[in-house]
Amino acid sequence: MVGFNLLIFVSLAYVGFLFLVAFWGDRQARTGHGGWLRAPIIYTLSLSIYCTAWTFYGAVGYAARSGLEFVTIYLGPTLVMVGWWWVLRKLVRIGRAQRITSIADLISSRYGKSNLLGVLVTLLAVIGTTPYIALQLQSVVLSFSVFAQQGGEGLADPEATAFWVAVGLAAFTVLFGTRNLDANERHHGVVTAIAVEAVVKLVALLAVGIFVVWGVSGGPADIVRTIEASPIDRWDLQGPRWATMIFLSAAAFLTLPRMFQVLVVENVDEKQLATASWAFPFYMFLMSLFVVPIAVVGLEILPDGNPDLFVLTVPLHFEQGGLAMLTFLGGFSSATSMVIVAAIALSTMVSNHIVMPIWLSARSGGAAMSGDVRQVVLLSRRMSIAGVLGLGWLYYHLSGGSEALASIGLISFAGVAQVLPSMIGGLFWRGATRVGAALGLTVGFAVWAYALFLPSFGDAGMMTARVLAEGPWGIGWLRPQAFFGVEGMDPVVHAIFWSMVLNTGCFVLGSLLSFPRPIERLQGAQFVNVFEHSRTAQGWTRGNAESEDLLVMAQRIMGASQAQALFQEESARQGKDGYLPDTTPDFLRILERELSGSVGAATAHAMVGQIVGGAAVSVDDLMAVADETQQILEYSSQLEAKSEELARTARQLQEANEKLTSLSIQKDAFLSQISHELRTPMTSIRAFSEILKEGEMAVEDTRKYSGIIQDEAIRLTRLLDDLLDLSVLEAGQVTLNVQSGNLTDVLDRAVSAASTVRDGRPLSIKRTPSREDVALRTDTDRLAQVFINLIANASKYCDSAKPRLAISVVEQGGRRHVDFVDNGTGIPPESQVVIFEKFSRLSDQQKAGGAGLGLAICREIMSKLGGGITYLPGQGGAAFRVTLPL
């Protein structure tokens, strides 16, 4: 006999094991060893979260009550999987092309990035999923109590058990579901753990089945006789109900938030679908293989037992402690994996469509000014996960763990299935509009709530027996289970029929009667023709967006290095240097898509819109997606490629021209500059030497004046040195003294050599020694010269009251960079182009004490060393990035 304490121990050990698996999976993916994570089999196994505790335990109960009808729950998904080519393939392609993060995001994105729809679907999903989570908690509590009863004692406090299970699941989900903001919203650790759980529950159910067939009965033939003798065999097939159930489970398979998460969001490769299309139905076949044998044997030996727990009570009846334990873990796996994925999916939706929009609009400063968005997003996800599980527990607590919960599975399915018309319509019908989708969703949801959800609470709820029998206020045709007086339908079939008919009707009518906004047309075309539009239409007209503002915002959402890489890549594609590409429509579209991976399409669109401003879609863009112009487009695509090439060349020319113009102005200023730089110290030298020559001076005055002469002579010398240094570097005649060294030493040397006090304000320097331990093979003296220059510049020009300089080492794209970022006002964009040119000192003479040659020398040195130096915009203060030589 299994002791209750042993059970607790085993479940905790199992949970610990899952933690390890998830942690390991995460690490594999992170360190780039996760190739096997893309294996179709992992994907297939992760789909098994469709089989929750409701199917693990409930299928047997279902069979005991209604015979083979339980099969419908598996037939729906099987149809969807087998027909993957038509719907799933399109969904997955769209999901990847548009960086869809959830089902709410899909609907919102399809209908013009409408946040209203996002909120609607999110609410619907939360209301539909909460009872389901409660159901999972109940199944865990029930299975615990079965063991407790066996041990002679009842489960002391089922509510407490449910509470702690919910807390544990929340912790697991927060830990592995929100470790970071993946731009693709994928969770490798979680998927790995779920795949393991999928195996556990399958093995458990098969083990019980084999035990029942060969251990209890005398083999297959004996079981068939038992089945024929049992009442299960006598239930007849009800056509309409079967059809409805198959439709419902197929719809739910597509629209359940957790299924959408694993099917679409976590999908990394379309090939996974091809395998899953036969492997997952096979998995479900195995899951259902022994359901009937277990049911009939259960009914025979435990006629008074709860059929929902036969999977557990039959092995216990035969004193098979180990087997029962395995079954318990199977049920536990089914419950936990469902809850974890559902919580991740719901928290993404709640956070992206409800919390973030509210937070962003509350911060009137706009997206660029809104602080570290990543932290806010993560926090809101974590809060949402806790909130979702809290709701599930509350529902369980309020419904008192009653029998009523058992039927909630189908009710829940029917609720989320209301998204189906908008989803399928959105995928295949260009004419579907936001108004239609909103109408359909609202009406379908209302009918579902009125005809199915509220009556499920029984007399305790709003739907008393009287309302059910006579309709509200005695209005007969509004009876919740007999609309328009059509009686005799099964309540579930009735509710699904009417909600779907009215939902679809309103959706179609609303779409036909309303006029889509431009952005809806655009998104509609991209969704419906996803396979044709590999090059998607443009979403933004060229605005006067400030590239730097966009970079600041992107850094806060995607993280600094990812955002910089994206901007740099785009700059390079446009043929420009640096990190600030032109804000072409193409670039805005790419940026928005990247951002939507983190915060959802609607929010990303709103954030980019805040910065870019103005209407997003022009008439030209619309023309581009209209069917009529499709052919012309194809003809002109070659021309387009050419004109793009031309545009790129023009951009390069324009940039070169700008540079030349400003260089020529500088050349002009050069003589004037050099004259000024030489004459100023000479003025002091001449004036004081004349004074000294006249004699008759006090000793201290003499000393003071000769001191000035000396200082100015040194200044002149330094200027000439710099000029010579630069011309030698430019002429390429410099000999490099290459030696081995360490970055730490070079930085140490530079920091102590650079003067860091100006006007009595010391510059405080922040370094990260742990990252500086980098071996170098270069001319370390020259490198130190560059560092000294940058530190001295920060000390001279940083205009903060408490000047600070952060020196950090970053690795990006296989190269190591040393970033020097101060906390002053930085360098305005128009000047960023010229600071590396000679004599391009930006401020006045007095402050600088140099001739404006420092950065020009730095640039020459770094290019000689095989590295580089660039200005890094969008860091708050002035920021220079030194790319170390390889």
Added chain:
Amino acid sequence: MGKQVLLIEDEPNIIEAISFILSRDGWSVATHANGETAMDAVHRHAPDALVLDVMLPGRSGYDILQDLRANPATADIPVLMLTARGQKKDREVADRLGATRFMTKPFSNAEVLTVLREITGGG
């Protein structure tokens, strides 16, 4: 007490040199180093002559000269412009804007004194 001269210049060493030369010659010298507030300094000191550098922080000497000539209260103050750039067009600009005299750095101490005496009417 000699005549008062106001020196508007931002290089500390040059301020020191000119102040020394002038005060030794009997002038009373006031100095100011900022271009932006130079006009206020002129009104405050009401000097007999002005020594004005061209490259000043905040505002150029040319702009200040223009303002001086436009204001009746200061239009007649003799101004000696100093510049370290000394190209032909710099001198032309100074003449056009109404500089009394123009000198290129580095200058001879004696010449500065002579010129100042001339433009303030002997002394």
